[in-house]
Amino acid sequence: MELVPGNTLITATPQEGRELALAMARKSVGAIQPDAEMRQAFRPGYAGSADSLTMAAQVVAIEFATIAAANGYWR
């Protein structure tokens, strides 16, 4: 199963880095839970509670921290 789309942490822009962070979080969940309904966390349209969304946003923030460091913060 592909866990890191493109198999690299390097992206051209912060926007692409953020998209990668979202994708990687989603792939983690997919690696653990193959059932599509459960897997909707992190997917566009996921209708979790506000707290569920905050928790998901936190994972994205943590993934992004790694990606940003990998890219020298796109400075």
Add this chain to the structure above:
Amino acid sequence: MELVPGNTLITATPQEGRELALAMARKSVGAIQPDAEMRQAFRPGYAGSADSLTMAAQVVAIEFATIAAANGYWR
């Protein structure tokens, strides 16, 4: 969907960095949940419980850590 306003982590001041952290957290939630009502986490006026607010503040702190490092801590 725009996930990083301005597509850069570089800001002139810590204040602007903090505003970016709030905006990025909000955009993450927007990427996952397009429904406006759910999306209010991180938005001014969000009336979650004290614990919900603490959880949201934690995401902001994590986003800010990345932004601050990107900016050499504005030293």
Add this chain to the structure above:
Amino acid sequence: MELVPGNTLITATPQEGRELALAMARKSVGAIQPDAEMRQAFRPGYAGSADSLTMAAQVVAIEFATIAAANGYWR
């Protein structure tokens, strides 16, 4: 709204860094929730449960990590 008191992460001492961490966490909550009653998380006298206080302490720890790095750990 002021999110970083003094608009700098630089402080003279760890004690002042810690006070800044507390203030920044509080300001995040204030940016999201303008209602004073909800906003009491992180405020002196906040009577949340032990777990709520632990969660708040975690946010302070994360903010402080950034501030400490910004200050070269006051070495």
Add this chain to the structure above:
Amino acid sequence: MELVPGNTLITATPQEGRELALAMARKSVGAIQPDAEMRQAFRPGYAGSADSLTMAAQVVAIEFATIAAANGYWR
């Protein structure tokens, strides 16, 4: 009990780093809980709630941050 498969954090690719992150999270749980049923957190097919999956994804993100740094982000 083996906690770090291969006893190294160095991997050839981000994909392998991600697999190691998943494996290390799983091994932690195994070190604490030897009962197979409980241990299913982090295992493919684990049918936890969306929030449980988000929590598991967060641990993977934290493990991966360490592995990515160890590998110089595979730059």
Add this chain to the structure above:
Amino acid sequence: MELVPGNTLITATPQEGRELALAMARKSVGAIQPDAEMRQAFRPGYAGSADSLTMAAQVVAIEFATIAAANGYWR
């Protein structure tokens, strides 16, 4: 209120660094909640649930990460 005992992050040993991490977490809670009963989180003898203790241990781990970096990991 004293938030960083000794007003320094520098300690002679990892053991002292760990004690400082515990003390700083405790002081955070004290800054937010002046009531002694609530404040028992992080105090020896605190009888929270296993999850409450895990949450407290996480805050100690985060504080310690900062202190360890400040001390060059006592290498």
Add this chain to the structure above:
Amino acid sequence: MELVPGNTLITATPQEGRELALAMARKSVGAIQPDAEMRQAFRPGYAGSADSLTMAAQVVAIEFATIAAANGYWR
């Protein structure tokens, strides 16, 4: 009370670093809660829920990040 077994973060291998992370998390809990029954979080055989185990695994991941950095990632 001993909080860092051996009073050093330096270990010969990632495996030993991981064992130290588990031990340090366990010692934190022991410093806060001297009652053996409560203290079982992080101990082999702890029968918490899947979410409790995920939370415990997260603390181990955070402790390990510090230990891995201290050891230059055993590169």
